Amino acid sequence: MMRFVDEYRDADKARALSAAIAGLCEPGRTYTFMEVCGGHTHTIYKHGLEDHLPESVTLVHGPGCPVCVIPMGRVDDAIHIAERPGVIMTSFGDMTRVPGGRGSFLDAAARGADIRMVYSPLDALKIARSNPDRQVVFMAIGFETTTPSTAVTVLRAAAEGLRNFSVMCNHVMIIPAITAILDSPGLRLDGFVGPGHVSTVIGCRPYEFVARDYGRPLVVAGFEPLDILQAIHMLLLQIAEGRSEVENQYARVVPWAGNPRALRAVDEVMEPRPRFEWRGLGSIPRSALRIREKYAAYDAERRFDVPGGRVADPKACQCGEVLKGALKPWECKVFGTACTPETPIGTCMVSSEGACAAYYNFGRFSRRRVREASREAPREAPR
Amino acid sequence: MTSREEQVLERIDRARRRKARVREEHITMAHGAGGRATQTLIEAVFLDAFRNPLLEPLEDGAVIQVPAFTAPGGACARLAFTTDSYVVSPLFFPGGDIGDLAVNGTVNDLAVCGARPLYLSAGFVLEEGFPVEDLRRVAASMARAAAAAGVAIVTGDTKVVQRGKADGCYVTTAGVGLLDRDTRLGVARARPGDAVLVSGPIGEHGVTIMLARGELDIEADVTSDTAPLNGLITALLQATGAVRCLRDATRGGVATILNEIARASDVAVVVDEDAVPVRPDVRGACELLGIDPLYVACEGRVVVVVAGEAAEEALAALRGHPLGAGAAIIGRVAADPPSLVLLRTAFGGTRIVDVLVGDPLPRIC
Ligand code: SF4
Numbered sequence: 001m002m003r004f005v006d007e008y009r010d011a012d013k014a015r016a017l018s019a020a021i022a023g024l025c026e027p028g029r030t031y032t033f034m035e036v037c038g039g040h041t042h043t044i045y046k047h048g049l050e051d052h053l054p055e056s057v058t059l060v061h062g063p064g065c066p067v068c069v070i071p072m073g074r075v076d077d078a079i080h081i082a083e084r085p086g087v088i089m090t091s092f093g094d095m096t097r098v099p100g101g102r103g104s105f106l107d108a109a110a111r112g113a114d115i116r117m118v119y120s121p122l123d124a125l126k127i128a129r130s131n132p133d134r135q136v137v138f139m140a141i142g143f144e145t146t147t148p149s150t151a152v153t154v155l156r157a158a159a160e161g162l163r164n165f166s167v168m169c170n171h172v173m174i175i176p177a178i179t180a181i182l183d184s185p186g187l188r189l190d191g192f193v194g195p196g197h198v199s200t201v202i203g204c205r206p207y208e209f210v211a212r213d214y215g216r217p218l219v220v221a222g223f224e225p226l227d228i229l230q231a232i233h234m235l236l237l238q239i240a241e242g243r244s245e246v247e248n249q250y251a252r253v254v255p256w257a258g259n260p261r262a263l264r265a266v267d268e269v270m271e272p273r274p275r276f277e278w279r280g281l282g283s284i285p286r287s288a289l290r291i292r293e294k295y296a297a298y299d300a301e302r303r304f305d306v307p308g309g310r311v312a313d314p315k316a317c318q319c320g321e322v323l324k325g326a327l328k329p330w331e332c333k334v335f336g337t338a339c340t341p342e343t344p345i346g347t348c349m350v351s352s353e354g355a356c357a358a359y360y361n362f363g364r365f366s367r368r369r370v371r372e373a374s375r376e377a378p379r380e381a382p383r
Numbered sequence: 384m385t386s387r388e389e390q391v392l393e394r395i396d397r398a399r400r401r402k403a404r405v406r407e408e409h410i411t412m413a414h415g416a417g418g419r420a421t422q423t424l425i426e427a428v429f430l431d432a433f434r435n436p437l438l439e440p441l442e443d444g445a446v447i448q449v450p451a452f453t454a455p456g457g458a459c460a461r462l463a464f465t466t467d468s469y470v471v472s473p474l475f476f477p478g479g480d481i482g483d484l485a486v487n488g489t490v491n492d493l494a495v496c497g498a499r500p501l502y503l504s505a506g507f508v509l510e511e512g513f514p515v516e517d518l519r520r521v522a523a524s525m526a527r528a529a530a531a532a533g534v535a536i537v538t539g540d541t542k543v544v545q546r547g548k549a550d551g552c553y554v555t556t557a558g559v560g561l562l563d564r565d566t567r568l569g570v571a572r573a574r575p576g577d578a579v580l581v582s583g584p585i586g587e588h589g590v591t592i593m594l595a596r597g598e599l600d601i602e603a604d605v606t607s608d609t610a611p612l613n614g615l616i617t618a619l620l621q622a623t624g625a626v627r628c629l630r631d632a633t634r635g636g637v638a639t640i641l642n643e644i645a646r647a648s649d650v651a652v653v654v655d656e657d658a659v660p661v662r663p664d665v666r667g668a669c670e671l672l673g674i675d676p677l678y679v680a681c682e683g684r685v686v687v688v689v690a691g692e693a694a695e696e697a698l699a700a701l702r703g704h705p706l707g708a709g710a711a712i713i714g715r716v717a718a719d720p721p722s723l724v725l726l727r728t729a730f731g732g733t734r735i736v737d738v739l740v741g742d743p744l745p746r747i748c
Contacts, residue, residue, distance in 0.1 A: 006729075009729050009730050010730075011729060011730055011731035014730055014731050015731060045734060046675075046728075046734060047728045047729075047730040047732050047734070048726075048727075048728045048730065048731070048732015048733045048734045049730065049732055050732070051731065051732035051733060052730075052731065052732065097740075097741075106411045106412065106413065107407070107408075107409070107411070109411070109412075110407070110408075110409030110410060110411050111409065118598075119598060119599055123598065225730045225732075226730075328388075330388055330391045330392075331391075335391065335395075336391065336392075336394070336395035336398065337394060337395060337398045340398075341419075341739075341740045342419055342420065342423070342740045343406060352673070360737070361735070361737045362734040362735060362737075363734060363735070364392060364395065364735060364737070365392070365720055365723055365725065365733075365734075365735050366389050366392055366720060367733075368389070369719055369720045370719075370720065370725060370733055372719070
């Protein structure tokens with residue numbers, strides 16, 4: 001497995017691709033690409049990928065960070081459920097620090113709520129089985145990548161006839177988010193690096209409208225840094241050749257048609273909501289999923305009535321602009337001073353996939369000064 | 384990079400230098416993770432309340448001049464003093480248990496002060512219902528670890544709390560040791576040109592514990608690296624007088640230690656990712672979990688800062704000891720940009736390595 005990873009992190013291959021990318025850039029022209037997925041944002045910063053790009057290529061970060069798009073109202077609703085007697089609330093680690101109007105899950109836990117971190121919804125199911133006298137709720141978040149495992153978990157709970165397990169469904173869909181970005185005024189994008197994991201489920205076909213109707217090339221890419229570099233090369237090649245197509249750089253994992261079995265499981269358990277409030281992006285029609293009537297017993301929103309209030313994002317928060325790629329993280333007025341990973345105001349600062357957190361944690365340094373300084377420091381021999 | 388971005392970076396730098404404040408009304412798990420939340424809590428609550436020159440450097444132990452005793456040669460005897468509490472779940476894990484962890488941890492905190500560990504105390508908080516057999520196992524393992532490290536456990540305390548008020552068994556150890564040499568060590572002593580070393584592959588203890596909890600469906604052949612480092616450190620200090628700083632990379636991992644050094648010495652630490660030793664199983668598990676081994680706890684690894692010209696000497700001394708066989712030079716200290724740890728990635732880019740707020744969280748997808 002490790003060889004597998006190293007193969008996609010080879011600095012020599014990166015330098016070769018980097019030269020090819022520079023060769024494709026027309027002098028005097030700039031290129032702006034959006035990587036839709038937060039996983040890509042994380043990879044880009046973690047490996048220092050931008051060091052391999054010419055100055056004329058800019059990457060802007062998209063909305064595909066599951067934690068970042070959760071609005072405050074949903075966090076408050078979840079905490080409302082978590083604070084009911086006898087409830088065990090479960091969720092992914094990243095979710096525990098997302099601020100709501102009354103603090104985060106961590107704060108609720110410190111006040112006495114029983115909130116547990118799980119690695120998959122099936123872990124939550126395990127907790128439900130071993131705590132028959134408690135109500136176990138799974139706070140489900142994520143794009144199409146994680147939706148099938150939530151659906152399968154609900155199906156399994158139903159098959160076992162579990163009576164103390166339910167899901168608070170916050171699953172969102174990537175296509176409406178991309179459309180919202182394409183339709184938002186004043187944004188000039190030359191192409192998209194398409195999400196890899198999401199596409200293992202939905203395939204590549206749903207992106208065709210981006211190339212066809214909006215004339216923007218889109219390349220679905222894997223999560224290793226070389227994958228992303230190669231996708232950027234493919235985008236530039238399309239532009240140089242005057243094409244606008246959907247291409248699949250990640251064919252070793254992503255089938256063109258996606259995963260029909262996973263899609264069927266999702267369709268069995270969930271249906272689109274008429275609208276869903278996205279953090280920063282506002283309310284987007286048919287952009288999220290809820291549990292179908294048939295599985296109402298496993299729907300936490302039906303089991304516990306939730307206030308369902310809409311909480312306005314904090315005034316200082318410019319997450320919406322960052323999620324749309326209209327602002328670079330550091331351009332937000334509170335970035336790094338009032339809003340830090342310790343004291344996040346917005347969600348983009350919480351998840352390691354959030355653009356603000358990635359930039360703060362990995363990219364918050366002056367490249368100019370580092371270039372000057374690293375001339376002196378010798379490189380250590382590889383182990 | 385635009386100058387506007389650089390201005391923002393400078394503003395952030397100033398904000399980070401301001402005095403830490405605890406904003407939370409309650410303790411959260413992040414306060415115990417060894418990252419920035421822990422640091423803030425210590426500085427804002429404990430340092431504020433106890434402030435004195437011995438505590439202020441916030442090293443792993445305090446070094447005290449004892450005027451009443453004189454060491455051979457007539458100098459004032461210098462005593463190192465430290466304490467640490469251990470709460471680990473599960474109590475028994477591959478490669479060790481809470482007992483040897485508690486002894487080795489305190490031995491190591493003394494050793495990195497440059498001291499020869501001598502005497503330990505042991506305090507136990509036991510939960511009603513805890514099996515006596517398990518307590519015997521813990522005690523036996525503490526005795527073995529103490530013998531291996533050449534220390535004696537000379538005093539102790541036991542408390543029992545109601546069922547549910549603790550998780551089985553907590554152990555607190557304190558220790559004293561003597562500084563035989565006139566070495567001055569500290570996180571604030573790193574200088575540009577110094578070399579940074581680790582004494583072996585990193586992240587093994589933390590990954591072992593994560594996997595031993597059985598919550599992850601990951602199989603890996605990893606055992607804790609818990610070990611007493613006093614022998615290794617003595618060998619190092621005998622080989623070279625040019626050591627500036629020693630820290631054992633426990634909670635928060637190597638990354639957190641390097642940040643403490645960069646901050647206290649007002650220098651940059653530049654690490655080459657390729658040069659950092661990580662066992663394939665540890666790397667694989669971290670890769671799957673989406674966490675960085677640089678943040679994962681070790682219990683038997685020391686981070687060494689040594690004058691640049693003594694780097695090879697120090698490396699040879701570490702490698703000459705069984706516990707340092709996997710030692711490596713992982714980076715250098717530079718003047719600029721101050722207070723930052725930079726990583727030159729294997730991919731050929733550069734990024735910073737910051738202190739985490741709390742525990743490293745596994746990624747979602
Ligand atoms: S700095 Fe904070 S408030 Fe501003 S966009 Fe980023 S996460 Fe949102």
